[in-house]
């Protein structure tokens with residue numbers, strides 16, 4: 559019960575890593591404010607948390623929209639009286655619309671940035687005052703190894719949004735440290751979730767071969783790292799990035 563008496567607001571909670579985080583955090587005692595644009599699957603996540611004996615509410619919300627994020631934070635506080643953990647996980651990777659800069663379309667660039675970068679900003683804008691009231695807390699930002707590496711097939715809006723999230727994480731860590739708030743980022747490697755539904759068996763085999771530990775990541779691999787960062791076990795860790803990628807980033811020739 560590493561998160562006993564804690565309240566966690568988790569974005570992108572309807573599917574993939576966000577759903578895994580809701581289930582993992584709830585098992586460790588946290589009450590969950592599940593935030594997502596996908597109401598059907600978001601409600602399903604809440605049902606799954608309740609089925610395992612946990613407490614959760616669902617807040618329908620497009621994280622790109624400041625007003626909706628403000629509302630979600632308010633609903634979370636109304637339900638559970640406080641918020642201790644902000645988990646910025648919602649993100650989009652659009653392989654069919656997000657390309658290298660020479661093929662970038664402004665509308666797509668702006669929408670990716672709005673979800674992947676502005677979303678965490680709004681969550682922090684409205685969530686941090688609640689963390690301060692709660693006497694401190696933990697912010698976890700899900701970035702990506704895409705922000706650390708160049709890929710021959712680029713999704714540059716995605717990559718840049720995640721790169722900026724690293725800078726935001728460091729800034730948050732310093733500005734709010736005096737309030738006992740920690741901010742850290744996780745860089746997942748390839749993780750099998752609905753985001754990667756295009757992967758066929760051959761692609762999965764190639765990815766597993768690329769990963770030194772010989773397998774594709776699971777949503778729980780990321781949730782477990784986030785659990786550590788959210789818990790008091792990480793009480794002296796802030797402004798850091800943890801790469802959860804099976805060894806890709808340190809692989810040599």
Ligand SMILES: NC(=O)c1ccc[n+]([C@@H]2O[C@H](COP(=O)([O-])OP(=O)(O)OC[C@H]3O[C@@H](n4cnc5c(N)ncnc54)[C@H](O)[C@@H]3O)[C@@H](O)[C@H]2O)c1
Pocket residue numbers: 569570571572573574575576593594595596619620621622646647648649650651673700701702703745746747748749750751752753754
């Ligand atoms: N899966 C991977 O290989 C991988 C690798 C590196 C980083 N990541 C990052 O991990 C995070 C989680 O990804 P995932 O793999 O679970 O993806 P996913 O597509 O399975 O889930 C993303 C969730 O975000 C929600 N979402 C999308 N737009 C939203 C919006 N505007 N407002 C609110 N919610 C919105 C979706 O409805 C969905 O529930 C993302 O930030 C992603 O960029 C994923």
